[in-house]
Amino acid sequence: MPDTKPSEFELIRRYFTRPVAHTDLAVGDDAALMTPRPGMQLAVSTDMLVAGTHFFADTAPGDLGWKAAAVNISDMAAMGAEPRWMFLALSLPAVDEAWVAAFAEGFAACCARFGVDWAGGDTTRGPLNLCPTVIGEVPVAAAIRRDGARAGDDIWVSGTPGLAALGLRHLRDGLPLAEEARAQCLRSLHRPQPRVELGLALRGVASAMQDVSDGLLGDLGHILSRSRLAAVVEDAALPWSPVLAACSDEPAARAALTAGGDDYELVFTAAPELREQVASIGQRIELPLTRIGQCQSGEGLRLLARDGTLQPVGRAGYDHFG
Structure with a gap:
């Protein structure tokens, strides 16, 4: 034939x-x-x-x-x-x-x-x-680059990072997830929603920005490296979604939130005096925006634990050649 x-x-x-x-x-x-x-x-x-x-x-x-x-x-x-x-x-x-x-x-x-x-x-x-x-x-001159953050800037993240990484762990390793949570995580993994509306709204507001493709803390580290800054992220401020909080494997949920990729949320910095403006943008486009830390002079990223201690953050995120 x-x-x-x-x-x-x-x-x-x-x-x-x-x-x-x-x-x-x-x-x-x-x-x-x-x-x-x-x-x-x-x-x-x-x-x-x-x-x-x-x-x-x-x-x-x-x-x-x-x-x-x-x-x-x-x-x-x-x-x-x-x-x-x-x-x-x-x-x-x-x-x-x-x-x-x-x-x-x-x-x-x-x-x-x-x-x-x-x-x-x-x-x-x-x-x-x-x-x-x-x-x-x-x-012209309005692009939000990674190298524009300044000492004292707040650090923000959109949405609820970590769901896609939990979905991947479920598919790859059999991580148990309740039916509704599983559906939500797999939807985040397979049908991510680029935050175009947020990106456009943050022109002239965000000093630096990056999408969360390889892990929240790791991608924040790219902003810090390009801006030649240090930062402290507050563990208590991280946006734990109900799905992450309900996961029976707490270390897996924490790793998904801080180092999991594929969410395509936006992590960005903005001056403290713009907090109300940032919050109003989130309300207008109906997208949660969470302030998770602050940029500082120096080098390195540290996590402020719930017990008040500061813990250095090493490489946190996906590396194709790692």
């Missing part, structure tokens, strides 16, 4: 060509054409997802498509940038049309949710590997 599997170009036409809203020329030529809006800088980021390293090979393709787009869009949120264009390069071990269709729907759904044009990419045969690139816009 003849081979009925689609060619590379037919695959692109069927599944990876989507309507665009603000792209001059998208899929179908050697390059896409985009026109940045006046007064804007381009913010560009790429995040690779590799089977067996970043996701299980049997992850539902729709979830994987959503997450592949979301982790890149989150980088725009972390810069206070508006995500505008997405490109996707991927390698597939074989053409499974049902898998590709579901993956493409998940990827396109996430792009649509955040107003991003899927403007192009590439496909090839090889181990399952996803490499999206996102391009956003931010007013």
